[in-house]
Amino acid sequence: MTDSSQNDFIVVSNRLPVDRVVEPDGTAHWRRSPGGLVTALEPVMRASEGAWVGWAGKPDLELEPFTEDGIDLVPVPLSALEVQRYYEGFSNDTLWPLYHDVIAAPSYHREWWEAYQVVNQRFTDAAAEVAAPGATVWVQDYQLQLVPAMLRAQRPDLVIGFFNHIPFPPYGIYAQLPWRRQIVEGLLGADLIGFQRVADAGNFTRAVRRLYGPTTTKGTSIRVPSPDGGPERIAIAKAFPISIDVASFEELARRPETIERARQIREELGNPTTIMLGVDRLDYTKGIRHRLKAYGELLRDGDIEVGDAVLVQVASPSRERVAAYMQLRDEIELTVGRLNGTYSTISHSAIAYLHHGYPREEMAALYLAADIMLVTALRDGMNLVAKEYVACRHDDDGVLLLSEFAGAADELKNALLINPHDIDGLKESMVKALRMPKKERASRMRSLRRRVRDNDVSSWSDSFLTTLRQSADAARSM
Numbered sequence: 001m002t003d004s005s006q007n008d009f010i011v012v013s014n015r016l017p018v019d020r021v022v023e024p025d026g027t028a029h030w031r032r033s034p035g036g037l038v039t040a041l042e043p044v045m046r047a048s049e050g051a052w053v054g055w056a057g058k059p060d061l062e063l064e065p066f067t068e069d070g071i072d073l074v075p076v077p078l079s080a081l082e083v084q085r086y087y088e089g090f091s092n093d094t095l096w097p098l099y100h101d102v103i104a105a106p107s108y109h110r111e112w113w114e115a116y117q118v119v120n121q122r123f124t125d126a127a128a129e130v131a132a133p134g135a136t137v138w139v140q141d142y143q144l145q146l147v148p149a150m151l152r153a154q155r156p157d158l159v160i161g162f163f164n165h166i167p168f169p170p171y172g173i174y175a176q177l178p179w180r181r182q183i184v185e186g187l188l189g190a191d192l193i194g195f196q197r198v199a200d201a202g203n204f205t206r207a208v209r210r211l212y213g214p215t216t217t218k219g220t221s222i223r224v225p226s227p228d229g230g231p232e233r234i235a236i237a238k239a240f241p242i243s244i245d246v247a248s249f250e251e252l253a254r255r256p257e258t259i260e261r262a263r264q265i266r267e268e269l270g271n272p273t274t275i276m277l278g279v280d281r282l283d284y285t286k287g288i289r290h291r292l293k294a295y296g297e298l299l300r301d302g303d304i305e306v307g308d309a310v311l312v313q314v315a316s317p318s319r320e321r322v323a324a325y326m327q328l329r330d331e332i333e334l335t336v337g338r339l340n341g342t343y344s345t346i347s348h349s350a351i352a353y354l355h356h357g358y359p360r361e362e363m364a365a366l367y368l369a370a371d372i373m374l375v376t377a378l379r380d381g382m383n384l385v386a387k388e389y390v391a392c393r394h395d396d397d398g399v400l401l402l403s404e405f406a407g408a409a410d411e412l413k414n415a416l417l418i419n420p421h422d423i424d425g426l427k428e429s430m431v432k433a434l435r436m437p438k439k440e441r442a443s444r445m446r447s448l449r450r451r452v453r454d455n456d457v458s459s460w461s462d463s464f465l466t467t468l469r470q471s472a473d474a475a476r477s478m
């Protein structure tokens, strides 16, 4: 680890890119953390000499800063009660459902809000401590929305960026939040506030206008009043659609061992004509139930024959102590059990259901093996799985079914765009994908691949960080 007070670039996110895992025999090791945020930021951090401030994924862990796989990590401890109130509670049972169109009902608890403030202050202190004078600090996601203003109050010399990886809801929904003003105030501490979609940035600036008055915003610029009556600042709110390290996924998918593994997967599934694939954290926003419903009806109606087609559903474990997630798991597993019980044969399953996370190598092989990729999210900030699938298909084959409610749909227009609530429409698109001629598959995939290559994760971070430095320079010269 380099001199900890000398970092010119710092990423702050709820999780570090690695989680501490303790095995039953007491041995401990590090495992890559779940989710798209880490997928996107890991290559950015590798390319820069920065430090990453975050939580190591287990309660009550007091760890010194350390280096793992070439990245300098600064762990922030959380007590078991804070994990419950700040992480499982306010972040994932208040903000998460609220920001995802209230698909599940958000809970509002004052003690969760208290914990959220305390923990945001702790992340702020950790970042302030390792930031060199004038450093750039890039704060990530909804768990840390108060950090920008807290950090500015403590270290006005810093250039502060914030990126929201999940949607920002329309004001009619956002307004439910009892602490709606404090959260907006927290975000406005940043010089640049980035969102996945133009619609999210618009929702945010509309919230600012509703809370601070109609003349506070103009285009992407926001006039931010000083907390101590000093001069106003300008903050920018703008869309920067996130992406993946396209070249590294493609390289992985081109390796002979990945191609061989894809062949093996197909063989192990009984060499069906069509493999459909879903890859999601087990989350109610992902529309897994809708996908299963459509698939079940296609089986029932004889549009799909078991043996001829199979659905592989990877559902990686997520937030398993939050009630809505426990209930979802029960529902999904009941449905999978019923469909398999009804339609599987001795030799062939209707659904291969896998409640695990897999390494990138296995994912690349699965993507290569899958004829149809099903992304049926009810609401999703971006959905990087859609981009990973496209990046891996160097053979210009495979069909992507993509929900219009995922941020990725703004860019990947040549996917088969679907509304997951419209089960008949979803079924029609699945059948269309099953029957799509090779020529059409290839031409759609080529165009999707061009789009994904044009905006990979380094263009995303370059464009965010360039805009951030420009906005900070402009704000300081006012």
Ligand code: F6P
Binding pocket: 014, 015, 034, 035, 036, 037, 038, 092, 141, 165, 166, 318, 319
């Ligand atoms: O992008 C949404 C997000 O919450 C990330 O912040 C996070 O890394 C990922 O999903 C996984 O969620 P969690 O950290 O709660 O397991």
